[in-house]
Amino acid sequence: MYILAFESSxxxxxxxxxxxxxxxxxxxxxxxxxxxxxxALYGGVVPEIASRAHIEAISKITYEAxxxxxxxxxxxxAIAVTNxxxxxxxxxxxxxxAKSLAFANNIPLVPVDHIKGHVAGNYLTHQExxxxxxxxxxxxxxxxxxxxKSYTSLEEIGSTxxxxxxxxxxxxxxxxxxPYPGGxxxxxxxxxxxxxxIKFPSPSINDTLNLSFSGLKTAVINYINTQTQKGLPLxxxxxxxxxxxxxxxxxxxxxxxxxxxxxxxxxxxxxxVSANSHxxxxxxxxxxxxxxxxxxxxxxxxxxxxxxxxxxGYYEFLDGVRGDEALNAYPS
Ligand code: KG4
Ligand code: ZN
Numbered sequence: 001m002y003i004l005a006f007e008s009s010x011x012x013x014x015x016x017x018x019x020x021x022x023x024x025x026x027x028x029x030x031x032x033x034x035x036x037x038x039x040a041l042y043g044g045v046v047p048e049i050a051s052r053a054h055i056e057a058i059s060k061i062t063y064e065a066x067x068x069x070x071x072x073x074x075x076x077x078a079i080a081v082t083n084x085x086x087x088x089x090x091x092x093x094x095x096x097x098a099k100s101l102a103f104a105n106n107i108p109l110v111p112v113d114h115i116k117g118h119v120a121g122n123y124l125t126h127q128e129x130x131x132x133x134x135x136x137x138x139x140x141x142x143x144x145x146x147x148x149k150s151y152t153s154l155e156e157i158g159s160t161x162x163x164x165x166x167x168x169x170x171x172x173x174x175x176x177x178x179p180y181p182g183g184x185x186x187x188x189x190x191x192x193x194x195x196x197x198i199k200f201p202s203p204s205i206n207d208t209l210n211l212s213f214s215g216l217k218t219a220v221i222n223y224i225n226t227q228t229q230k231g232l233p234l235x236x237x238x239x240x241x242x243x244x245x246x247x248x249x250x251x252x253x254x255x256x257x258x259x260x261x262x263x264x265x266x267x268x269x270x271x272x273v274s275a276n277s278h279x280x281x282x283x284x285x286x287x288x289x290x291x292x293x294x295x296x297x298x299x300x301x302x303x304x305x306x307x308x309x310x311x312x313g314y315y316e317f318l319d320g321v322r323g324d325e326a327l328n329a330y331p332s
Contacts, residue, residue: 014305038053078107080110138274138276189241
């Protein structure tokens with residue numbers, strides 16, 4: 001079946017057509033209108049500007065997604081849309097657009113949770129992947145461990161108690177003067193640094209599957225400010241590398257416990273920060289230690305996109321999940 005999917009939870013307006021069946025999952029088109037350049041001027045996402053930019057982009061990318069896929073709207077079997085979590089004004093743009101398109105054309109509407117969508121990006125990359133498994137979602141808004149019991153049932157078994165790992169990378173990147181959002185630039189800088197150069201506090205909360213990144217963020221920003229006040233040079237590669245090691249080590253330190261708790265032998269990484277080369281390598285090495293198979297999305301499916309929403313939308317559709325005229329968005 002053909003799924004047309006929409007995503008507008010943050011600063012990417014995205015539309016995709018995927019052909020989904022028991023035999024395979026094929027991305028026919030995956031269009032993303034990014035607002036990064038606009039928000040870069042402010043050093044972060046401005047919700048009001050994001051909503052307006054979604055409104056401007058959504059019709060155009062819908063035509064583009066259908067054209068690229070070579071599929072007419074009349075051949076679409078279901079419309080999937082992210083209805084949370086995210087910025088409420090931003091979410092409402094795709095939710096209302098999808099609703100109008102679905103009800104005007106008599107196409108079933110399927111609401112999709114953004115986090116489940118990130119996990120489902122992996123089904124497009126790894127055709128053989130099937131639940132149950134342990135998922136680790138690391139993004140700008142989330143850092144959580146999930147027991148993925150089935151395609152549609154996820155239980156959170158641990159998470160950050162404050163900032164997300166992506167947010168931590170971005171805020172430190174901003175203080176270091178890196179291009180917005182800082183995550184990608186931190187990844188690149190960290191490749192040339194000494195990961196043992198500076199000791200920062202670990203985000204790990206011992207004896208739990210929880211983490212806390214706010215202390216690390218503050219410690220790194222204090223370190224940068226102190227160096228600057230003393231007129232000492234900022235070894236940006238070493239800072240990036242030490243911060244990255246601290247984050248990756250803390251996340252990896254939970255994997256053995258999470259595998260023991262769930263009894264699974266598969267670990268799925270997902271979310272924007274799953275593009276981080278150090279995190280991918282670290283989680284893969286940790287999986288090897290415990291004899292678990294490691295999965296991560298193709299790099300173009302790590303950040304927010306609508307193909308992952310189509311992928312999850314397919315399984316929600318099979319489960320009978322439908323949105324009606326009253327479908328709303330939820331921020332958290
Ligand atoms: O999943 P996503 O696109 O949006 C949310 O749902 O939050 O994740 C965006 C986050 C940002 O914090 C961005 O800096 C981070 O993913 N990110 C990275 C990398 N690429 C994107 N963080 C570290 N290393 C990367 N290579
Ligand atoms: Zn996301």
